[in-house]
Every structure is written in structure tokens, then in C-alpha cells.
Amino acid sequence: MTEETPGFKSGYVAIVGKPNVGKSTLMNALVGQKLSIVTRKPQTTRHRIIGVLTEPDFQAIFLDTPGIIDPRYGLHRSMMKAVSSATAEADLVLFLAAATDESPDEKSLARLSADVPAILVITKSDLVPPSAALPLAEAYLAQRPFEAVVPVSGKTGYQVDRLLTEIVGRLPAGPQYYPSEMVSEHPERFFVSEIIREKILELYREEIPYAVQVNIVEFVPAANKKKTRINADIVVERSSQKAVLIGKGGAALKRVGIRARRDIEQFLGQEVFLQLYVKVRDDWRNADGMLRDFGYET
């Protein structure tokens, strides 16, 4: 932690909203780097993910969060804890609604405490004509005061700069919490496990992506001209899911490995030797002990 410089601003900015609204895409766009995984499927993000943006006059610490849902498993309860802890810590909340939504998202709004300052961010604005989302914004404003309303597209970058200006204008004076070169505080192995899970979300259907947990068992950084060696366990809940994951003759799992390795190599900037093992752990999504071992808040 560095000393407080006069005029320097810093603070925590929580990004919240329902599943699939574009929270992770927006955080990646704000930070200028892909930190959080993004897929077409809801409930992609399971943790509170930190992304730090440092400029000469401010440091914004973004907290990407899981989409707000009614919990059905222990895993879901942990995900909703991540939302609560992020909003409790936040100096400012970005409340996300998609331009394509037909009505306000009452459930997520109900979880937003009345006294936290929030900006209403209308995401996916590239998908509708300008001003099409005005009635939606008005419906939100009728329910709660917002500091500002900003339509953006995390995908095209439309108005992400303007949103950042609105954010920085509301950060309190404060110190630089993280060193300038630090964009996150999760270890590399966390991002590696997320990349593998992203490929599983992309490649499998129905309940499989939701029943999967990825644990990095071994991570040996490259040395002496050898590749970085990574062994990961893919944990599922039933042996039938294991069979689907592996596929005929191992073909399906091989595809996961090929795609994941490519992205992990890009992320680490090193060549990687990746080995994946599939394991069955009955009902892990409801077992507090396993959830804790797997790194979830319980």
C-alpha cells in the first residue's frame, strides 16, 4: 500500500445484476484485459472476481459478481454471498440491466440496499436502436434513485469511457491499494481453472456445465526449456456425467484440453502441458466441506 497522494482517488466498484446481463464482459472492458470468463450461458461467474484499473490519478477496484438468482444449492448460496460481500464493500455499485430486457429486474433490485450509491448501466446497447431502452431506464428510476444512467456495450466498447468518467467522478479520495502493475489478486492457477471451466461451458449442454468444478492439482512453472505442467481435476456429481464429459474414446475431453491449452498458453505467455482427469464427487454442490475445499465461501 502506497502513501496517499493529494488528489488521488480510489475505491471499490461492485458490478451486479441478473445472470447473463454482461457483468463480466463489462469488467473486462473497463479493466482492458480478459480476467473474467464470459460465455453465452447464465451462471458463468461463481466467485467475486477482482479487476484493478490504475491510472495516474485514480485506482478503481472492480468486483465482478455472480448473477443474482434464487439459490437452489449450497453452491448458489455461496455465489449469493459473493454478491452480498461485494456490495457491502463497495463505494459504488454498477447495477446492470440489458437494453433488450422488457421489464425491470425486481429481484436484483430488491437486493440492492437503498443507501449505496449506484449507477444504472444499460448493457448490450449495440443490440437495440438508440433510445429504445429509455422506457426501461425510466421504469428503474421510478423505483430507486441512481447517480447516473449510462447505456454501454461491453462487447463493442460503446460508451465504456463515458461510464469510466462517471465512476471516477464518484470515487472517494484515497490511497493506491494495489501496485500499479497488479490487475487482480487471484493466483494464476485460479484463472487457469476458470479457462478450463469456460471451455466446458462452451462445449457441453444441459446440466453438465453446472455440475462441473475444476481444481488445479499440480502447477509446475516452466523451467530448463520445459513446458509449464498443469494437472487439473474436473469434478462432476455422477458417473453418467463423467461418461459424457470424456466422450467416446476420450474425444470430448480431448477437445476441452485442446481449447483450454490454447487459451492458457496465451494467458501465461508460456507453452503448457495440460492433463485433465475427471472425478466423481457425489452432490458436491451441496456439501459444505467440499465447497470450502474448492474455494467457495460457505
Ligand SMILES: Nc1nc2c(ncn2[C@@H]2O[C@H](COP(=O)(O)OP(=O)(O)OP(=O)(O)O)[C@@H](O)[C@H]2O)c(=O)[nH]1
Ligand atoms: N451484443 C452484446 N452481447 C454482450 C454484451 N455484453 C455481454 N454480451 C454477451 O452476453 C453473454 C453473457 O455475458 P457475460 O459477460 O458472461 O454475462 P454475466 O452477466 O457476467 O453472466 P453471469 O456470470 O452468468 O452472471 C455473452 O454471450 C456475451 O458475449 C454486449 O454489450 N453486447
Ligand SMILES: [Mg+2]
Ligand atoms: Mg459473469
